Amino acid sequence: MLEMLIAGFTAVLTFKIILLIVLGVILGLIFGSIPGLTATMAIAICLPITYGMEPAAGMSLLMGLYIGGVSGGLIPAILLKLPGTPSSIATTFDGYPMAQKGLAGKAFSYAILASFFGGLLSIIVLILISPPLGNLAVQFGPFEYFAIVIFSLTLIASLSGDSISKGIMAGLLGIGFAMVGSAPIDAFPRFTFGFSSLDAGFNLLPVLIGLFAISEILLTAEQKMKTKLKADYSNSGYRLTIKELAGQGWNFLRSSLIGLGIGILPGIGGGTSNLVAYAAAKNQSKNPEKFGTGIPDGVVASESSNNAAIGGALVPLVSLGIPGDTVTAMLLGGLVLHGLQPGPMLIQTHGDIVYGIFAALLIANVFMLAFLYLGMRGFIKLLSIPQHILLPIIITLCVVGAYGVNNRLFDVGALLFFGVIGYLMMKFNFPLTPLVLGFILGPLLETNLRRGLMLSQGDFTPFLTEPIAAAFLLLTFFSLFFKFWKNRKNRKDLNVTDHNNVTS
């Protein structure tokens, strides 16, 4: 193991490959930080370039892009309340309020360290125990996925802000939007109204960027017309004390494990992990009401989980040749074009390359930390660019990104459509996150329900009797019950204090 890793490092520690990793991380950070451009796109663009390289060199570049692309999203999330990638939605919840309080520097420090350690932990897990974890992941079938998705959907309750009923409405709206296009399994077109461009439904990226970025820009534009807003970002410190860091230990570990777990399961992915980790941190916190007002816990939860999902997603790829998300699917294609047949033998037949990939990941993670730390002061200065110049540029990049998803102009239309939806929802105080969660999880729920029923030939009982599925459903039940009970208690307490006030 250790020898292999050392061999991996020696293969990768050449000037050319280090340069490629550096380039990959920088390019990845740029793609990640621009709303609309993602790690997936960075890899799609660079994939053909790697065909001409040695396998180890090519894969090193791609690993740099992957790590950079997932990490870069934290920059606009904290500074502008725009999630740069789907994996940093939850970073906006507390990162931006922190920045508004003049703590942008601290928010960055927390986010960057969380990203680094989350990534590091997941890479170590990947190197040490990926074969058993991969074998565990393949035990998850439709019944298990169904239960996990149900569990994740109930998180809407924690992420819906003031009004749970509005949260549920937004969640259902998200599921509704996800139903547009070809139905899962039989591909029958639904809600397309005869427009063939709707056959494939809405893509996640334009929906997400429209809802969070375009709507936010519309809102800013409106506020600008009324008042001249100027927040002061200059007096922020960057340093974190040991005590502050140690206080995040358990939160960090829990969030990383959630990210790792969700990453390992093929098909769920980093877009969900940050939201689940955030909700878990909020539910377990002693003061959940402070979440959303700018506390470091939220930033740490989101950023450690999304980077931990990287190592997670690579587990089934490396150990079994199964891609967990769009990025790893492309990495798999890259391996095949280099003449490597992905599968359970990859680690034996091409151990040199696999360990080279591990080494590249570790190196890229360090460079990510270094570049973000060095760049931090610079990013904050970005805010000194007047918004009437910065925001139109961002809109342009969003449009480019939406078009780049599938090379279709339709996605640009969808982007603007969801921008208006998001704007209206914010105007009427509807939370946006449940909509995204519904949009991502709705199709997973439907597909796995139908697949499960095909497998059991129409019998519903396995959904309740399969052990892993049953465990998740019980967990769902208890977490809902607990939430309900807590709300009741809070209300009672309030009533009592109200009563006291009246009598006194």
Next chain:
Amino acid sequence: MKGKISRSILIIAMLLLSVILGACSEKEASNQSAGKEGPKQTSEKSSYPSKPIQVIVPAGAGGDTDLNARLLGKYLEKELGQPIVISNVNGAGGSVGAKQVLDSNPDGYNVLFFHNSLLLNKILGLVDYSYDSFKLAGISLLDQGNTFIVNSKSKFKDLKDMIAYAKKNPGKVTIATEVGGFTHLQLKALEKDQGIKLNIVDVGSASEKITALMGNRVDIVPTSLGLVTDYIKSKKFRTLGIMAKDRVDLMPDVPTFIEQGANVSFEKFFFYGFPKETPDDVVEKFSKAVEKVVNNKEYIEEAKKSLVTPTYMNPQEAFDYIKETDEYYKELNSDQ
């Protein structure tokens, strides 16, 4: 102070951008110059191609369609002297990408690269166009390794075993597919030929099928042999045979279904299709270039690795071949 820093950031950003753009245009320029030196005599007849050609792959990056398209594209660039840009337009079983090519400008710079599923989308009534809505530029390769795989601990030693068991236990053999996909049709054909009833379940894409087989959720997975060689070598999975007409040189030890008494044969073919109004000489020129690539030794050597058989059919041959296939599929689907 502030202005200075933001200016320097701007400069760095512009530098990075120019490096990226520079790299791209350099590549283009070198390709263009190669094109000018290349086929000069033909340029009097038609100047096609004078700009990059976009090949639409209606499937995700990294899949077999995508890999085949990219490998062919690499060699086509040399033949045509223009960059071949592979665009993945994914969604709705490939119909989104196919439709995009049909609606595109018929100038020879938009071409579809796809396989059998195009026919199926029409037969299942999901779209109203098929192979005859395109001007075919020919077939470039065949995948004859369509196979059934089982877990190595499976009780089925070969196809005969499986059929015998299925005859005694109708609906008990669970077999994975993607409903409406190519493998679904293979299962229908086998059920019809042998008079058996299988429990056909949808588990999703090729890699999800492998996951399901590893997790023992299904008994059999129909897939392409080229996608699972590593699993077979590592003795995790076994093959029950392939659906080719005769044994295939690339995999001489694998028996066919026909040898084992099941009259079922399928080939996956990959073709290029232009919009209907594309000029004939343009399509012909593209087709000739495909022919040269398919006969190129280097290309054949590289294609072998994924167990596909480079095979050239000119537009007319391809049309007849696909027409015959289409009629067979329709017949299979008519009496379900």
